[in-house]
Amino acid sequence: MDIERIINNIKDNQPLIHNITNYVTTNDVANMILAIGASPIMADEVLEVEDITSIAQGLNLNLGTINQNRFKAIKKSGLTANQYHIPVLLDPVGIGASKLRQQYVHELIDHIQFDVIRGNISEIRALYQNTSTKGVDANYIDTITPDNILEVVSYIKEIAKMFHCIIAVSSAIDIVANEDKAYVIYNGHPMMSRITGSGCMLSGLCTAFISTNKDHMLDACALAFICNGIAGEMAYDKMIERHSGNATYRNDLIDAIYLMTPQNIKERAHYEIY
Amino acid sequence: MDIERIINNIKDNQPLIHNITNYVTTNDVANMILAIGASPIMADEVLEVEDITSIAQGLNLNLGTINQNRFKAIKKSGLTANQYHIPVLLDPVGIGASKLRQQYVHELIDHIQFDVIRGNISEIRALYQNTSTKGVDANYIDTITPDNILEVVSYIKEIAKMFHCIIAVSSAIDIVANEDKAYVIYNGHPMMSRITGSGCMLSGLCTAFISTNKDHMLDACALAFICNGIAGEMAYDKMIERHSGNATYRNDLIDAIYLMTPQNIKERAHYEIY
Amino acid sequence: MDIERIINNIKDNQPLIHNITNYVTTNDVANMILAIGASPIMADEVLEVEDITSIAQGLNLNLGTINQNRFKAIKKSGLTANQYHIPVLLDPVGIGASKLRQQYVHELIDHIQFDVIRGNISEIRALYQNTSTKGVDANYIDTITPDNILEVVSYIKEIAKMFHCIIAVSSAIDIVANEDKAYVIYNGHPMMSRITGSGCMLSGLCTAFISTNKDHMLDACALAFICNGIAGEMAYDKMIERHSGNATYRNDLIDAIYLMTPQNIKERAHYEIY
Numbered sequence: 001m002d003i004e005r006i007i008n009n010i011k012d013n014q015p016l017i018h019n020i021t022n023y024v025t026t027n028d029v030a031n032m033i034l035a036i037g038a039s040p041i042m043a044d045e046v047l048e049v050e051d052i053t054s055i056a057q058g059l060n061l062n063l064g065t066i067n068q069n070r071f072k073a074i075k076k077s078g079l080t081a082n083q084y085h086i087p088v089l090l091d092p093v094g095i096g097a098s099k100l101r102q103q104y105v106h107e108l109i110d111h112i113q114f115d116v117i118r119g120n121i122s123e124i125r126a127l128y129q130n131t132s133t134k135g136v137d138a139n140y141i142d143t144i145t146p147d148n149i150l151e152v153v154s155y156i157k158e159i160a161k162m163f164h165c166i167i168a169v170s171s172a173i174d175i176v177a178n179e180d181k182a183y184v185i186y187n188g189h190p191m192m193s194r195i196t197g198s199g200c201m202l203s204g205l206c207t208a209f210i211s212t213n214k215d216h217m218l219d220a221c222a223l224a225f226i227c228n229g230i231a232g233e234m235a236y237d238k239m240i241e242r243h244s245g246n247a248t249y250r251n252d253l254i255d256a257i258y259l260m261t262p263q264n265i266k267e268r269a270h271y272e273i274y
Numbered sequence: 275m276d277i278e279r280i281i282n283n284i285k286d287n288q289p290l291i292h293n294i295t296n297y298v299t300t301n302d303v304a305n306m307i308l309a310i311g312a313s314p315i316m317a318d319e320v321l322e323v324e325d326i327t328s329i330a331q332g333l334n335l336n337l338g339t340i341n342q343n344r345f346k347a348i349k350k351s352g353l354t355a356n357q358y359h360i361p362v363l364l365d366p367v368g369i370g371a372s373k374l375r376q377q378y379v380h381e382l383i384d385h386i387q388f389d390v391i392r393g394n395i396s397e398i399r400a401l402y403q404n405t406s407t408k409g410v411d412a413n414y415i416d417t418i419t420p421d422n423i424l425e426v427v428s429y430i431k432e433i434a435k436m437f438h439c440i441i442a443v444s445s446a447i448d449i450v451a452n453e454d455k456a457y458v459i460y461n462g463h464p465m466m467s468r469i470t471g472s473g474c475m476l477s478g479l480c481t482a483f484i485s486t487n488k489d490h491m492l493d494a495c496a497l498a499f500i501c502n503g504i505a506g507e508m509a510y511d512k513m514i515e516r517h518s519g520n521a522t523y524r525n526d527l528i529d530a531i532y533l534m535t536p537q538n539i540k541e542r543a544h545y546e547i548y
Numbered sequence: 549m550d551i552e553r554i555i556n557n558i559k560d561n562q563p564l565i566h567n568i569t570n571y572v573t574t575n576d577v578a579n580m581i582l583a584i585g586a587s588p589i590m591a592d593e594v595l596e597v598e599d600i601t602s603i604a605q606g607l608n609l610n611l612g613t614i615n616q617n618r619f620k621a622i623k624k625s626g627l628t629a630n631q632y633h634i635p636v637l638l639d640p641v642g643i644g645a646s647k648l649r650q651q652y653v654h655e656l657i658d659h660i661q662f663d664v665i666r667g668n669i670s671e672i673r674a675l676y677q678n679t680s681t682k683g684v685d686a687n688y689i690d691t692i693t694p695d696n697i698l699e700v701v702s703y704i705k706e707i708a709k710m711f712h713c714i715i716a717v718s719s720a721i722d723i724v725a726n727e728d729k730a731y732v733i734y735n736g737h738p739m740m741s742r743i744t745g746s747g748c749m750l751s752g753l754c755t756a757f758i759s760t761n762k763d764h765m766l767d768a769c770a771l772a773f774i775c776n777g778i779a780g781e782m783a784y785d786k787m788i789e790r791h792s793g794n795a796t797y798r799n800d801l802i803d804a805i806y807l808m809t810p811q812n813i814k815e816r817a818h819y820e821i822y
Contacts, residue, residue, distance in 0.1 A: 023297040023571040024304055024316045030572055030744035035794050040744065041645065042572045045615040048646035055645065067319040067343065069615065097315065097329065098322035194532075196304035196314065245529025246309050255793025258742075297571040298578055298590045341593040341617065371589065371603065372596035468806075470578035470588065519803030520583050 022064025187229025296338025461503025570612025735777025
């Protein structure tokens, strides 16, 4: 993985990232995308998303606080991204929480070719369980640990093969895989689950990373996870030092991405390739 | 009031709190709910709220930035919460600011049995003024002071009796009461009115407190107010120490809830029972 | 410019500012308005905006994340503001990014008399390019520098004359002008473009400034820009001192407005009048 090249491709090109995302975490997503040196635009009116997506270099689609109107915009944007060969990521937030979200996600997958689907392990499992054919029975998996890592890697590669895209899974240990190769990433901190939007911000970051690294998206997406995990660790160091709480942690997490250097990444990156 | 038991019931059970709330303060509400150890979910599409509410342990309904679609979702969620005996709180934000909000609030009250209605004194007064029968004429009251406290306590108990629920009032002095018993709470700081969302965050916090303390909701709701007031005081101490402003104060307020211990509460709680 | 008078007119009157704005930056806009001592209300349902606008002292209309429903509310609010002689500002966010936004902005301009239109230089240029008559050909201008300042001042005065309002332009150097007089403002810092919402917050701030300074709006609007620019410089000083990033910078920017004194303004204001 050529860390400098991937990062510089973002900072030098300042890609415009179109986000259609929930209204809970959208401000944090925008600031995270700015932190890495890309430029966010949010727009979710079906009458204009074709215009917006077509001038963007990446598209980040997020199912949180979904509604009927925003879904129409998401679908149209995704189709536009495919038409213009713009990298597109799906974050199937809370797919397990309602029948509507399952139906929406499957309608998207049937019509749009995603480059990355990013979610937590239970979201990715829900995605897979709702498809008709299942090669691996890993439906019981709800976290990734050193003990089940080989099994989960096979499972994720299987899902990546089925959807012809990168599957990027957040858990105690993260996995970013296509059907051939998996990054298993040990960076990160449990504190990241005590703020809202850590998953949404990571999806925004992944979209920025792949948007200007189209010929090596797996490496770029894995590096987004590594940077995010390191930022979570660095923000936790600050939290302990200052005796602060989760709201300040959120700011320190974004700040850590803003301040991160290739040197930080090289010193702290902790991952394996399977 | 058994402080340890109420707090531990939240932290041990990590209840899922469904929030249908305005788009101004929803990120802060989510982080406040996470700060106390509960888990927020935001969803406001009428087609899915039945699914979402039915898996939650508490429901927080907020009228800020209301629109026609979100109102439909609010009503359906409230009815679902009643059906499954899930504690439900109403925050009638800005009820006095438009005829539409008055109409919406009264439509909710006619169909849904709330466990708590939380607002500032003018919102609670507006709620009461718009009902047809009035036992107490306290329509002139716009703040709660040591001088009018007995009168206001009677007034709030009367409203609690009318609506068969806890009425939780934010003011210079707070009152949390059912028809029999009132907590009068002196914690808090005027700085809390210099940030957006302090009321919305408190409503989220109250919902988390009552969700896992169903057999002693009045105590739990009063304790949420006490914790929030203490957090406001502690955040103000930090603000003076660091010469910071209202944006940092918002973060310090949430942080203070994250860091709060039963010991902090015992040392600083300042309330009376009427 | 009578700095003390303009600022005191806000702090003494605590004007209520009605904002119809995008869901990305609305929390920051609200906290910025609170920072200067005014009071924000957000409401975007067409059925209630007439009620809300009519009790406000200023109206801030923002086209970010526009949708069909919010546009109806924006138009009705603007008409209401005109009817009650309430100062009204338009922020044509991303007018160049979609045909829909161009159409919406022109529909607004045709029906509503704005007091201020505030945008970055490319938004203001797009506004002008889409009108039929053009007296100045400055369509190539994409930043304001010491070299093109005289030319741009003429251009902005021309636009101000055409729309019968103040045109307030954010760029490396800012211009706030009516058809007769232009403030050229050198305060500010490039770091402000590394956070989301710096333009939206400035529009909120301008609305607060003009709302209680109706007989000297140009001075008030220019002073809002000066304060905002100084806040950006002071927040950058803190950022360097603490080695923080863009998320903390956002908070420090709002804090700096909260903490700003007339003395700060007099010491750091850097502007010329043309």
